[in-house]
Amino acid sequence: MEAAPTIAARDLVKRYGERVALRGVSLSANAGELVAVIGPNGAGKTTLLSILAGIQRPDEGTVDAPAGVGWVPQQPALYGKLTVEENLLLFARLERCHDTRASVDRMLSLSDLGARRRDQVATLSGGNRQRVNIAIGLLAEPEVLLLDEPSSALDPRQRERLWEFILALAGEGTTVVYATHQIQEADRYASQLIVLADGERVFGGAPRELERVTGATGLDFERAFVQFLHQRGH
């Protein structure tokens, strides 16, 4: 018998006035699965993630998600005047973690920021801020982690470390849904790919499936993706 998905969204529609941001988008992901949401600018990636995170309500459609989905916004949602530790403590208390101190220590260890715990966040590099940002998303040990362009502000080395971190989480059973502009990251890490264009889901499946659909085997994945969009008139 197939396991029930950890998170599922069906026929999501979101409108901003006259503009339709999402047109009947569906997705589902199982425990430990890595789902990449890709698409051109304005395709509806952030809108989809914010609906899954419960920040916005869809105009139509439903979302089945466990309580306390972890959400990591594109821009680090941190207080620059507070230290790394104070930021984590604040959100651990707001998340009502059973043992706030233990949760904070675990996240400091996981994000490898123990040595910078007393540094104000404003003094950290973009990569370290993003690690704190992700650590806050993980404080409540969520079953599902939503990441909106998690590596956009990072250099290649930081990006590599971030993905090691995320893959480790997925390895422990956390479902990760991430939106990204880095097509190679979708190809390399995702087990499932969702392509959005103009608010519409134009592809859903494994990355290799996308190459097969476009008939672009042998090309690099980014070229295959662009060719796919062209074929679909985007």
Next chain:
Amino acid sequence: MRWLLVKDLLILRRSPLLAALLIAYPIAIAVLIGLALSRGPDKPEVAFYNGLSEGAEVELGGERIDLAAEGRRLFDAIDPVRVDSRGDAIQKVRDGDVLGALIIPDDLAGNLQSGLEPGTVEVFYNAEDPAKQQFVENTIKAQVQSANSALTKRLAEEALQLLDLISSGGDYTFLGQDFDVLGLERSEQILVRARAGLPEGSPEREQLDRVIAFAELARENLAFSDDVLSVVGEPIRVKATPLEGGSTSLSSFAVALAVAVSLMFITLLLAAGTLALEREENAFARLVRGLVSRTALLAEKAGLAAVCSLAVSLLMLAGLGLFVDLDWGRFPAWLAALAAGALAFAALGLAIGALTREVRAASLLAFMLCLPLAFLALVPSGAVAPALYDAIRAVSALFPFKPTLDALESALNGSGGLGAPLLHLALLTLAFGALARLALRRFA
């Protein structure tokens, strides 16, 4: 909510310059306003030439008046710069060393004593600055008017003595010689006795009757001269009746105003800034995903801003209490007025923060709103056209400054009721709170 409050206080503590500015700036503004309202302008420097000889006196109403002492009254309102001649006084005005010159000529005593010609003092002033010109002109005119009034009273007293002498008779000294003045009353008595010796129906008796009637009539009418001359001495008296407020002293009003201004600045800037900061730090969306409700977030920001501004305002009152007599027995009323004002300002600040969504824009808008609100609330009735005044009152009623000022005045002085401004502030708190809550829908 408690942890958010702790977080905001920590952020404030880590922004010492901002916190210091937030406290120091409104206090400086408040103190300046207070000083401007409670103190009149400094005395203007006026060159003063006194042409009268030392100890010059005039005798009016049987009383010797020291003209130098009377002249010193003028110094209550001016700072005299004594000069040796009329020319020196005028030169000082021309050179810009003094705002004006007051010259008392040497013939003043003679003219006053004669009672035939008015005494004249000369005033010269610099008309370069219209405001100062008007100030000097009004100050000196008011003081001369006051001296005139005092002298007129004394002249009237002398006139009364003379009229009394005419009516009742008595001793009178003139140029060192004593005279016995018969007076109308004794003249009438003599005439009555003379009339008794004349035969009935004689033409002389008839003529005497007419003279006696005239003397009687003149004496009776002179009895009214007291009232007539007192009216001439002070034809118009001022009877001032305040219709609204009234019992508030200028210094107490200045305290209420200074505290209201501080309360407004601190609360508006804190509430607007801390709310907008949640969005600028991208934390708002993370917070309202079930960690904190939007309403609780607004309540936390309002509470933080209100408590901080309340604390600063109470410290201000304690400080001002060293210089101005404040009734500490009314402390609960102060607290009620300050709390209601702080909450209303906090709600307005939240609305500003929620609508602008950026710390800089929120601070700028809050700052730009503060001063016009304060000035509008201070426009007195009659200073502008009635329709404009009605419009100003309506605008003032839409914002918390005027009702806060009214509540503080009432709380500090016991003047007027406290209930109405508190109710007004409660309504404004609800209205701006609702506006802020509505604006949060498009905040993330």
